[in-house]
Amino acid sequence: MSGKDPYGSFHLALNASGSRGRPEGRRPPTEWLNMGYWKDTKAFPEACEGGTRTLDIGMVPKLIVCSTALALKVTQAGGCKAGGSVLDVGYGSGDSLLMQLSHPSVPRPARLTGITSLKAHYDRSLERVEDLRSQHTEVNLYHGDAIYHAPxxxxxxxxxxxxxTFTTILALDCAYHFRTREDFLRQSYSRLASGGKIALADICFSTAHGTVVNLLIRQFGLMPSENIVTVGEYIGTMERIGYVDVKSEDISEYVFPGFRGFLAGQGVGWRIFSWMIGGLYASGARFVIVSGTKT
Ligand SMILES: C[S@@+](CC[C@H](N)C(=O)[O-])C[C@H]1O[C@@H](n2cnc3c(N)ncnc32)[C@H](O)[C@@H]1O
Incomplete structure (x- = not known):
């Protein structure tokens, strides 16, 4: 699992971009690691998160205001309820967990569970969540593969x-990595409460996706080939598993061009990553928000 996981700490530089005057060696105030929703912003943390939040930057409290962006869109699609039980899968450095515990537009769950694949992210998230621990939410974090493997x-x-059981399961920009996404959707279904919802920000493909997609995916190990499906196949799989009220929203035009342009502006080292994102989009990748309900 870890050999194939392309993540590490490169995202800290992306979160820091634009926060000039930050003391050398100090971590940026956010540690998001998703592709963002760039409709109303050009700033990485705002594209990743969305909503209104007060961030304490140095000694001066600063209010950052923006409209609904990626993490908030997925959280809303997951129908989070006050007092619910949320499972956050692929939580990276933990910002989506912090959202559950502190964001003014997100209802507080009674129980928050998370699992992510990198030990360094797990350790960092434990640290960050510890600072926000409250008597209202019980938090349990795991380090491991999203898929359950017996025994x-x-x-x-x-x-x-x-x-x-969980009332909401969230997978923010990660399920395309899982081996396989279908197994994840099936296992999630069996651990959802009746009436519970799953919501994913995920990548799938148009019917006419080209050989560039296959090349990029094989070259960079972005996802298992079983996960290269169209939106229609994705929805069909969810319905076969038993999800009802399955919805999908194609937000590609607000994800790929904005993220690609942002990366291209981060200097020479980021150009290859920017090129890869542009290539994926041009050859049929689609960024979608998908949700479904267990009856
Ligand atoms: C694009 S990042 C998104 C991180 C986080 N959701 C965010 O928005 O900042 C994908 C995350 O999924 C995790 N991941 C990848 N494969 C995984 C797997 N098989 N099981 C659990 N987590 C996985 C990665 O380590 C990474 O933290």
């Missing part, structure tokens, strides 16, 4: 688990 016992998607 594992400590896993939120263990079908034999006797712990309470």
């Amino acid at each position: 594992e016992t400590e896993h939120p998607l263990d079908p034999a688990s006797t712990s309470a």
Whole structure:
């Protein structure tokens, strides 16, 4: 799992871009690691998150205002409810967990569970969540693969688990990595409460996706080939599993061009990444928000 995971700490530089005057060696105030929703912003953290939030930058409190962007869109699609039980999968350095615990537009869950694949991200998230621990939300974080593999016992998607089911499962810009996404959707279904929702910000492909997609994906190990599906196939899989009220929103035009342009402006080292994002979009990749409900 970790050998294939392309992530690390490169995203800190992206979060820091634009926050001039930050003391050398100090971490940026956010540590987002998704492709963002760039409709109303040119700033990386705002594109990743969205909404209104007060961030404490140095000694001066600063209010950052922007409209709904990626993390908030997925959270809203997941129908989060006050007092609910949320599973956040692929949480990276933990900003989406912090959102659940502190964002003014997100209802506070009674239970927040997370699983992500990189140990360094898990450790960092534990640290960050610790600072926001409240008596209202019980938090349980795991380090591991999103997919449950028997005979594992400590896993939120263990079908034999006797712990309470989830009212919302969120996968923000990560399920295309899972081996496989279909297994994840199936396991999630069995651990959702009746009436519970899953919401994903994910990548799929137009019917006419080209050989560039296959080349980029094979070259960069972006996703298993089983996950290269069209939106229609994605929805069909969810319905076959049993999800109802399955919805998808294609937000590609607000994701790929904005992210590609932002990366291109970050200097020489980022150009190859920018080129890869542009190539994916040009050859049929689609960025979608997908949600479904368990009856
Ligand atoms: C694009 S990042 C998104 C991170 C976070 N959701 C955010 O928005 O900042 C994808 C995340 O999924 C994690 N990931 C990739 N494959 C995974 C797997 N098989 N199981 C669990 N997490 C995985 C990566 O380590 C990374 O943290």
